[in-house]
Amino acid sequence: MQPFSLCPPQRLRHLRGVLTDIDDTLTAHGEIAPAALASLQALRDAGVPVIAITGRPSGWSEPFALAWPLLAIVAENGAVMLRRDEHGLLQREFSQADERVREANFERLQACAADVLQRVPGACLANDSAGRLTDIAVDHSEFAQLDAIQIAAVCAVMREHGLVATVSSIHINGWIGEHNKLSAAIWAVPALLGEAFDPERWLYIGDSANDQLMFERLPLTVGVANIAQWAPRLQHLPLYVTQAERGEGFAELAQALLRARGSA
Ligand SMILES: [Mg+2]
Missing domain, CATH: 3.90.1070.10 (Hypothetical Protein Ta0175; Chain: A, domain 2)
Known part of the structure; x- marks a missing residue:
């Protein structure tokens, strides 16, 4: 893992959007860090879509899908997609439609x-x-x-x-089933944006073992600093690691991305 400060701005400039874990990436003890919330809003204002993909349950995620400035939360490791529709109402879809x-x-x-x-x-x-x-x-x-x-x-x-x-x-x-954080991205991006998921154009940020598939399969991945406690037990590490932990680490990423796009 290299320090995220070494990530060249040109790798961030043309990204389509950001995929993020929630626990200990945006939050600490289940509460979103103020810096992370402000960063989600800044990314939304700049037109950068952010989709959260989490192992948390649908019931836990629903209020946040309504309250946080995210495009959607894909909960239960890719099984349930939650988003606010144009009327401000919660929409829930299942990857297993039957x-x-x-x-x-x-x-x-x-x-x-x-x-x-x-x-x-x-x-x-x-x-x-x-x-x-x-x-x-x-x-x-x-x-x-x-x-x-x-x-x-x-x-x-x-x-x-x-x-x-x-x-x-x-x-x-x-x-039960084949879904995971990667299938969540392949499902959610077309459903939300009407375009195929191009792994070259999405960055993933996370912090632990259940983020490894994304670290393995996406070319541009970032860990927040607290990933250090898990690193010895991980088979697949992110390319970069932020200096700050949890939500402050996410804010570090958002600032660099906005700077690279000339929006901050
Ligand atoms: Mg996590």
């Missing part, structure tokens, strides 16, 4: 969650579980503390049940 499939998957997920709680001592479901429509989440660092062995055990039970399992900075998420 409601009967979603209902059957929901039952399987609850059975897996019960099995995790029974078989991994100390495991508890994330506090935001009530708002989850297409996945389950076990808390490892938000309010609970699980060590690396317990985290691996939770992932193993989820995979035994046929779930995809990923580890974010706070939760272990499990879901």
Whole structure:
């Protein structure tokens, strides 16, 4: 990872937009940093679309999809897209359009969650579980503390049940289906902007293990400084790392991008 200050302005100038993680990238302890909120507004004012892609549940994300100056939030790791329509009302779309499939998957997920709680001592479901429509989440660092062995055990039970399992900075998420943060971008960009997703023209910024697919597959990726705590356990690192942590790190990116475009 190189310091983000070394990123040449010409790499930022012609970007179509920004894809961002939420937890510990825009927020700290679930609250958006004032600097990050101001940066989202500045990017919107400059005509730079920002799409957030998060492992957080639909229910948790909905108020923010209405309140924050974002084009949309894709929640539950690519399963649910939330946006404000032209009347200011919330629009919710699912990547799995078949409601009967979603209902059957929901039952399987609850059975897996019960099995995790029974078989991994100390495991508890994330506090935001009530708002989850297409996945389950076990808390490892938000309010609970699980060590690396317990985290691996939770992932193993989820995979035994046929779930995809990923580890974010706070939760272990499990879901059914092929969606992920990259498929979220491939789905959301055409749906929101009416054009194909061109990975060359979108920057991704994140902070932890569940951002690795984006770090691997997008040419221009940035980590906020707090990624350092995860770096030894990551297989794929971002190209650049900001000097500041969390929302201040996002603000550092936004300022450089706006400067490169001549809008700041
Ligand atoms: Mg995160």
